[in-house]
Amino acid sequence: MSGSRLSSGPDVVGPKDSHVANNHESSLPGMQELQKKLRKVVSEEFGEEVTLELTRPDEKFGDYSTNVAMQLGNKLGKNPREIAILLAGKLHDLDEVDKVEIAGPGFINIRLTDGVVLAAATLATNLSKPLVGQEILVEFGDPNPFKRMHIGHLYSYTAGESIARLLEAAGAKVVRLSYHGDVGLHVAKAVWGMVQAGVDPSKMPKSPTPDIGLYYQKGAISYDEDESAKQEIDKVNDHIYKRDDPVVNDLYDWGKKNSFDEFAKILDDLSVRIDQQYMESASAQKGLELVKANIDKVFASSQGAVVYEGEKAGLHTRVFLTSSGLPTYEAKDLGLAELKGADYPKAAHSIIITAGEQAEYFKVMLAALSEINPALAGITRHLFHGFVNLSTGKMSSRKGEVYTAIKLMEAVSDEVKSVFGSENPAIEIAAIKYEFLKHRLGSDIVYDPKESVSLAGDSGPYLQYAHARALSVLRKAPRVSKTTTDKSDPDERSLARKISIYPEVVAEAAKEYLPSHIASYLYGLTQSFNSFYEKNRIIGHERQALRLELTKNYATVLKAGLNLLGITAPEKV
Incomplete structure (x- = not known):
């Protein structure tokens, strides 16, 4: 179970994998001019408006490539290669263009001048802001109180925070939200477990205690295996909703605060911010009202319950009100959507991040919402992540098999101590976050703590070390004047080109939530930098000024990129 819904990728539709640059302004000087020039030439020569797609080819073919000639050829019934020759001639008029070549049936490969690429590397962290003026809601994490936060929640918080930072980098105002099941049978099971353990809130420590999850586990097992316990837990559940039992109230209030105190501590360690928390106790009533108001319009009665007949939308039927008249998770999510809409009426997008097992659930919920509030449904998008697995397989918090967030953090801390000789929270968090985020959202992860802290491969600590190493080079360098050259050797150009791509990668990652x-x-x-460093002398070389500037640009981009992942870039490791 993840969060307050059914349970712990992205998106129901599934984002693309292409590295297309046409949808975002590039940082390269003259790139916009190049795009405008091409559009203008196409319009003047052929009287056509086309979708101008510029892609990144293999470096040996140039800096950009376009198939616009083939688009026009198909559209106009003309030879695309002849069209490409005409367009290539026009492109040569741009100062920023060094060379234009035609490949195959009409691909146009464009190589920019060295000066343009070097300047682009210097300006690589100057990102375009296509989302300025947009408010975007991002809901993620969603652990339930009265349970321990598990590693699936850790993944969700890590992914959600990074996606929020990507959207902010694109200029959006992001509001970070979370949703928690503060009422329901799981709460009653935990409170009953406290009663059985003789918990006295007045004598319990004020700091978070791990026992809270153990109480839930005792209640969950007893509910399934002991009929008398089941009846007692059902009564506790009723008392929680009515708040008519002082003992239950005290245990509930203490347990809820204890849970959220623990969550807050973990989020502080992760450098994750949540701006507003929503509770099921609030969304349940709103959802109940919405469903009742739309019976026979959106919903139908079925054997005493109220359902949404999803088959009419190519989905499946789900219950929104039980036969006893209680709102289900589905109804509560309808209520949550309305609460968000009321609190943030100007939001352009509302993103919900949960586990992949909830994909079909959200299709039905959003279909129902689209009939009640089409505008709200239109801005709402569900993204989903995969499971985090260990050697023990899937996790369950019912019988104590859950692998908690704290347990994983402790395991990674132990590995960091074995590699670095002491605790280092920055490295520990980098190891966890990068191991999660390097996988495409939506895919399952098998987490290996030892591998995640390795300095020999694709890990967060490795990238932190790479940043520190670059700064070490800069610290050792003498003060030199800023380079004014607009020429580079092949290795310098290759590194500068790689650095200059950063804005396009950020734009694509923000667009696709990846x-x-x-x-x-x-x-x-x-x-790329390691290869350059191994092959080329930096300090003391006649091109020292340029190479130091490239090193500085590299370190700047690396630090900025790590920040988007929620990872710090220490000066020394």
Whole structure:
């Protein structure tokens, strides 16, 4: 179970994998001019408006490639290669363009001048802001009080925070939200477990205690195996809703506060911010009202319950009110959507991040919402992540098999101590976050604590070390004047080109809600710098000024990219 819904990728539709640059302004000087020039030429020569797609080809073919000639050829019934020749001639007029070549049936490969690429590397962290003025809601994490936070929640918090940072980098105002099941049978099981253990809130420590999850486990097992316990827990559940029993109230209030105190401590360690928390106790009533108001319009009665007949939308039927008239998770999510809409009426998008097992559930819930409030449903999007597995397989908090967030953090801390000789929270968090985020959202993860702290491969600590190593080079360097050259050798140009791609990667990652694009790029960037460093002398070389500037640009981009993943870039490791 993840959060307050059914349970712990992204998105029901599934984002693309292409590395297309046309939808976002590039940082390269003259790139917009190049796009405008192409559009203008196409319009003047052929009287056509086309979708101008610029892609990144293999470096040996140039800096950008376009198939616009083939688009026009198909549209106009003309030879695309002849069209490409005409367009290539026009492109040569741009000062920023060094060379234009035509490949195959009409691909146009464009190589920019060295000066343009070097300047782009210097400006790589100057990102475009296409989302300025947009308010975007991102809901993620969602652990239930009265249970321990498990590693699935840790994954969700890590992914959600990174996606929020990506959207902020694109100019959006992001509001971070979480949703928690503060009422329900799981709460009653935990409170009953406290009663059985003789818990006295007045004598319990004020700091978070791990016992809270053990009380739930006792109640969950007893509920399934002991009929008398089941009846007692059902009574406790009724008392929680009515708040008519002082003992139950005290245990409930203490347990809820204890849970959220523990959550807050973990989020502080993760550098994750939540701006507003929503509770099921609030969304339940709103959802109940919405469903009742739409019976026979959106919902139908079935054997005493109220259901949404999803088959009419190619989905499946789900219950929104039980036969006893209580709102289900589905109804509560309808209520939550309305509460968000009321609190943030100007939101352009509302994103919900949960486990992949909830994908079909959300299709039905959003279909129902679209009939009640089409505008609200239209801005709501569900993204989903995969499971985090260990050697023991899937986790369950019912019988104590859950692998908690704290347990994973402690395991990683032990590995960091074995590698670095002491605790280092920054490295520990980097190991956890990067191991989660390097995988495409939606795919399952098998987490290996030892591998996640390795300095020999694709890990967060490795990238932190790479950043520290670059700063070490800069510290050792003498003061030099800033380079004014606009020429580079092949290795310098290749590194500058890799650095300059950063804004496009960020734009794509934000557009597709995929932090893995950033992780993959940063690892590739460090590989490029390492190759350059091994082959080329930096300090003391006649081109020292340029190479130091490239090193500085590399470190700047690496730090900025790590920040988007929620990872710090220490000066020394």
